[in-house]
Amino acid sequence: MTCDPEKDPLGGYLRLRNERPDLFRNEGGPGAIDIVDPGQASVDAGALGLVYEDPYIRLLRDPVRFPDGRFGTYLRILGAADGPGCAILPVIQDRVLLLENYRHAVRAWTLEIPRGFGTDGLSAESNALKELDEELSAQVESITPIGAVHPDTGLSSQLVHLFFARLTATGPLEAAEGIRGTITLTPGELDSRIVDGTITDGFTLAALTQARLRRLI
Template sequence: MNSTPEAAYTHLRRTQPNLFNTPPGDGAISIVRGPLAEGRVVHHDQWWTLLQDPVVFPDGQHGHYLRMIPSQPELGTAVLPLISGKVVLIEHFRHATRTWHWEIPRGGGTAGLSEKDNAAKELEEELGATATELVELGTLHPDTGILAQPVALFAARINEVGEVARGEAIRRARTVMFAEAEEMAGSDAITDAFTITALFRARRAGLAQ
């Protein structure tokens, strides 16, 4: 990125203008344009870029809004593993919440890989499993309040589970009936948005047994 937060922001506006579009019509939050816009790149690493956008609210008030964009243009993926119709969940420790979560494998976009290839890679890395079939389940915006890019959802048929990625704070895998996974989502045993949405989409796609 450029040497100052303001220069980095200006570079992004010039090279990726689609990130700064405002849809036509009334009622949207607009991003201020011009040399006095005071936009900044607050943080940047290989995974995430945090922007502070100068904005105008629908009532005319000016302010700033934070949002995160991925540093790679490729979409992240989340993949629901299925063995004979049963759901495979991983127990993953998450730093942000400082606790363990039952969820499905997922990861950020990888340069040079398609969304399907990235989903297959995440399965192999986190679950030690190989997909025999990948089914597209659409996209998900996991947090529209701050995350700019959607994530591609998949279901994957697999034959077996291998070694989980303990180095990524995954301590075990668990195979449950599809209905039990839905019950876990309904009772707060699963709170991960990717997993809950993938279960919902997979049932609508006829993959539940």
């Protein structure tokens, strides 16, 4: 689908509803927030629709009916690609490898695992291998799926697939993405960094939880 959200947010929204009805399903039942037809929302139709789109995300303002019967709007973010996103917990010589990554949203350096948006035409595992190659120039011995995580169910529809990867070596880093280095930690050192608040990235914490429950680390 191609459109200019700034010129025709409602038209782009209606086209997306027609092409991807799965994104607009209603669960029904008490307490559910239902998506309704734009004409039912008690707001200017110009405030509805596909309000922003780029190669990475789509920002929607849906017309909805709340559980108490009120009509209004609700914002949500969809991934622009149909392929699944991924986040990978890499281990090398029994130490967890984390990226020192500058994140614009928080305007700070973070310690986190590699991750990436979905890529059209790639499976979650293929996308994970691509991210390891791009960000770490990694040589991968094995890769194992370890579940998935919704990073923010209050705003984003994205389901990110988690992987555990054993690496034999790494190479040049992807500096253009704000990666200045890597750090490797033992499980005990990792726990200390989590407790003291040094590691706060949700993908990293989710992948670590899955890996521990599966006795991979």
